[in-house]
Amino acid sequence: MNASYRWLRDFVDIELSPTQLRDLLTARCATVDDVVTLRQDLADVVIGRVVEAEPHPDSDHLWVTKVDAGKGVLHDVVCGAPNVEKGKLYPFAPVGTVLPGGLKLEKRKIRGAVSEGMLCSARELGLGTDHQGILALDVDAQPGERFIDVVPVGDTILVVDVLPNRPDLLSHEGLAREIAAATGKKMERPSHPPAVLTRAVAEGDTPKIEITVEDTEGAPRYMTAIVRGVTVGPSPEWLASRIEAVGGRSVSNVVDVTNYMLHGFGQPMHAFDLARLGGGQVVVRRGKNGEKLVTLDGVERTLDDSMTIIADATSPQAIGGVIGGKGSEVTETTTDILIEAAAFDPQRIRATRRKLGLSTDASYRFERGVDVSAIEDLLYYAAELVQRVAGGSLGGPSTDSYEKPAPANPIRVRLARITTLLGEEIPENFSIAYLSSVGFGVEPEKDALMVRPPSFRQDVIGEAEVIEEIARLHGYELFSSELRPYRPGSRRDAPMHTAASRVRDAAVAAGLLEARPMPFVREGIESHRVRNPLAEDEAYLRTSLLDSLARRVEYNFAHMQRNVRLFEIGTVFTHETAADTSAPAERIHAAAVIVGDRRPQHFTEPHPPKFDEWDAKGLGESIARAAFPAASVRCTPSTDAVLWTIIADEAAIGLVRRLTVDAPVWASPVFGIEIDLEAIIASEAATRPYVAIPAMPAMQVDLALLVPEDVPSSDVADAIRQAAGDMLESLVVFDEFRGAGIPDGQRSLAWALTFRHPERTLRDKEIQGRTSKILSVLESKLGIRQRSS
């Protein structure tokens, strides 16, 4: 809502500046997003004080003055005005200013005296025709302040963010009501038409027009008034300037009046050219499917039976509450008009404007609800205003389709509830005063207030809404901000949040950077398809985080980043359905991608090794352990691109894979891991007691074994462990070799075995015996022999 500061002042005596008004409305009522000063063409004109004024030595009508414009220096200014007076304030245009007429001020000599700017008359500022002298200012301002900030010459627009619950604020009258309440003033309707409404009907023939409201559901109230003998022409300055101030275009006096009613009072109106309504009929009915209407914007629109239509005897003339028709619009030749003031059903208007893809100032207000009971008064107000600006006389009785509903029961607002909900007691008389100031009827009862909201406040339906009114009018700033005692929450943290934090720590420690990408992907299953996607190539919800991360790798490749290490903890949507709704079931996953150098380049290692599958396997295991600290985690070989399945407590919880991405030739292989954090129930690892640091020496034995290609190293390790017994403290495979000296179909695997006894030193013989046993078991079970060197 664009509100004109001047227009608001037509309703209420405002002593606040536009910015003060902004702060007041924001604090009490609705946020003012912006304050826009019109007449920016005067932005460079400042307040100047004449500190010296001497007659020009070579002229009998010029003055040589010194002007203080607030910058600490005095400007020499030659002035020809008879009314220049030492000590007074005037608008001053310094050198460089471009005045509204296009005159750019430059330093020049006038009859030998230097002049560095101009003291301005009203006409020179485009503020009227007065050119008798310069504009003497009787304002409380300092030299140097901007003229437009001090003198309300043009207008100032307050851009008010009116939220959907307050359609009453979509007018100057509504905002003025709140301003009056907050400043203790009275609000009155502007007096350019007299406040006394004329309902007398003109003498003489009244054109016959029959109004029929068939669609009473779509138009709960439909009123019209006829004004005959109007002269359509330009609007007077006061009317045009108001329409233009709020961003409208002055069309003609009659049309401007309807817009004046919309912006001034929140009631959209429409004026038809009575002569162009065929058959002397106005029918408010549902549209017929396929009916056409060329609307005021020149577009031919197809109507249907979900819309409320204003028709004459033969064809549609307007789409009720949205836009008028071209065929019956008021033109320069119009003499008799039919003014429509109505209330249309908000839901119907909402559906219609969506269907038409056309939101108008009128539909915006009808969709939010107009004050049905104000329509009659406003219709006469408008009719009177038309007569003021376009002549003519009221013709014929107006019609009204409205049946006044029985008054709603008052809302009972308990005083104790006000105190509980706000946490502070508001004195009863304060509450009554606040509510009354914005039009509520209040009757105090024992322990409660019986409250009747005004007709323009359909949003206030219960006790809570009334208490909000009291709180905001009291002022949120007056409530205490001291913490009071509270009881801490009784719920424990969501386990998934805790698990995610552990995983995040592990991934960060591994040198990965966190990504939070968009979760939409190009392809998917039907249940994951967004019905109204923003883009067809991002219409599906993902089933895997690696889908998103793969795209992020490609993005980095496209920006010449070879080294990419990203992780994400996020939601994926499974093929199953949620337990309690028909939505796809969700899982929190963790995923990571690695590609490029394993370490940053250093001069000691000019070409660091690239990430390989063993890095990926390690990352997968460490992230799985972080996710499930109590579980035993391992990777089992898988097939093709999926290298390993990650197993935790015998359940498959994730995978380690090679990722196929759109990669440039210089890119090294991309690996990804993904883990389902909800695959098994994560429990905290039980705290294990400390194990004594060994006091006895260890003995190490290295074994190089010839292992057939088809025997996996895990089988070898299992066999060694089994044969070695308890004393084997650790087993590490430290080399794999194929080639010279190794038979085909075999490889050499070198193992380091560390033996230790907790209580005594081991004897060489003991270990030799153990080693021979291991070798014989390996040979008999797996056909593995020691490699002879």
Add this chain to the structure above:
Amino acid sequence: MTLDEFVKAVSALDTHASALVSAATTPAELESARNALLGRKNGDLSALMKSLPSLPADDRREAGAAVNRVKTTIEELLANRAGSLVPVAPSGPRIDLTMPARENWKGGRHPVTVVIEEIESIFRELGFTIALGPEAETEWYNFTSLNFPENHPAMDMHDTLYLSDEVLLRTHTSPVQIRTMQTTKPPIRILAPGNVYRRDFFDASHAPMFSQIEGLAVDEGIGFVDLKATLTHFANRFFGGTKTRFRPSYFPFTEPSAEMDVECQICHGSGCSSCKNTGWMEILGSGMVHPNVLIAAGLDAERYTGWAFGMGPARIAMLRYKLPDIRLLYDSDMRFLAQVSS
């Protein structure tokens, strides 16, 4: 030799030593100076000591003291000089100690995560715990239970992505309020971070998916002053003693509703283009939970009252890192993340 001659010799040695030591510029030169002065066999000091017996017995005591003094002086000179010389490795290849250190890849949390965790840590101190909820929700959880009037312009503030007639992508984290109240007996104090979705085109200031943090406190006797006090405390902690203001707002699920602003973090209240000269920046929306919402979640709306709030960590991250474009947060550009992650 007389005592006089001896004392002169001592003082000459003192002068010589001082010149010799200060002429040494490397540890090796200093070492040879030490040998020349204090060497047992051929050192200047031992030469002097050797002439000691040639003095008259009565003078030997004084002469000995003079020798000891000069010995101490020489040792101090040598020690001081050694301290001011840069040692050089005795052998092997030279190390250029100005070469750079070996580094590891640095991991880090996304800036939005960092903001979320900071917010969480402040609310944890105030007795809040973390709750989560699904991103694909039903109309009932996302709108109906939260007191949205059907087919109302209030829905226009939530341009929604739908998966079916019933199922949508949640437009705010407020459904977690309902889910929590359905399963938890008050006192309730939860914080619910999560992703939300809007049908907004992806541009410099809008994203169709973004993070939000919801807060909810429900108990007996909770009032608007508790909302105001807790959120003011939060703002003071998070922004460091900043000014706050509350102003009326509208959310269907709260009544009264309030928006909290903090002093503009760019101009500190004096007015700039970022705050449209108001000196304030909107940080969160809040309000007292509407009784219809408590009832929809199965709580006794007479017995319990509560307050709730919602805020956008991404917006705060954008302010903090002065990001000109929200898409930077989604692109996952390694160069960006390496700068702002921690």
